[in-house]
Amino acid sequence: MIAPASVSTLWKIDMKFYQWNEKMFKKYNNARLYRHPNPLIRYTENKRISIIAGSVSGLEKIVDVGCGEGYLLNRINAVGVDISDTALKRCPKDKILVRANAENLPFSDGYLMPQYALK
Secondary structure, eight states, rough: OOOOOOHHTTTTHHHHHHHHHHHHHHHHHHHGGGGGGSSSHHHHHHHHHHHHHHHSSSSSSOOEETTTTTTTTSSSSEEEESHHHHHTSSSSSTSEEEEOOTTSSSSSSOOOOOOOOOO
């Protein structure tokens, strides 16, 4: 389910950046790394995701900012945030997804207490 971002969040998305981001996502989609023909690259990316998933397993409120296709979302219970419509459409359908600019997240003050910042 893709939750619409508030109007105040959407107008803060620079359309040139949004269009560039969509183009780059389609061209360099990071999810390809998890299915890469090189086993070392596959191993490294999957290991990285396993470490992140293990690190946040006990937290209640998790937001994956820049979630892409939601590879991490498949392993944890989190809200996925991405500016890319294309990315969000490829995410797991059972997750809460929000289209928003990472610089203007549509969460009320105090909703998120930063514990980890990984990417």
